[in-house]
Amino acid sequence: MPEEYTFKDMYDDHSKMVYNLCLNYLHSEADAEEATQDVFLKVYQQQDRFRKQASPKTWIYRIAVNQCLDRIKAQKRKKRFAFLQSLTGRGPNEEDMEIPTLSHPGIELEDKEAVGRILRAMNELPEKQNAALHMKVMDQLSQKEISAILQLSEKAVESLLSRAKSNLKKKLSEGKG
């Protein structure tokens, strides 16, 4: 890694990857923009650690995935709270109860429904399964790259992907009924 590799260079090289990753997880341009900012803020704060990395791409990708998974967890907590409020008769904020519309500029209108259903089902999977599936199917990462990001063995990643695909198919077929 050359000494002259600045934060701006880092941003130029990886921002597209991070932004598209965030869009695929969060399904919203606004959320993806915020998440991308958070990711690069973290990268800026931890620049020293970054310079020791053999593969900055892996390191930044991992930060981005964790950022998105945290946001998804927060959204689920908000929905659960809204649901509990509705049970107690306090009445939730209507926004919290709505299924958010897919606002992903990379998805054509005619594909929105089908793709949206798959992406929402993926976010319902356990975190590691969701992350592995995103990396394999959406970002076409190799098993080796996935194992480096998730810090698992390649065999563990293979098993994770198999479970993820099986669980996803189950969720999608449940949804059809």
Added chain:
Amino acid sequence: MKEEELITTLDRIKKVEVPPFLYTRIQTRIQELATQKYSMRQVLVFAVSISLLIALNATVFFPKSGSSAQGNSEIETVADGLRLTPSNQLYGE
């Protein structure tokens, strides 16, 4: 849904360009963070200074209850001896 169908559907998602103003926003947040860091430090220094001041002057804020009571009883003994305690009786016994 078959795996191939799944992959074909997701393959239709196109990669998009990053919004052009995003880097500027990140720069702004970095600058805000730097400002926050200094004011937090100032708050911390202030809090530590106040705590030290209170600790050093602990006796002013939390006096020992024993010593003042003892002091009072000594004064009372002397006052009694000199019949200085206020009394409504004309002739002290």
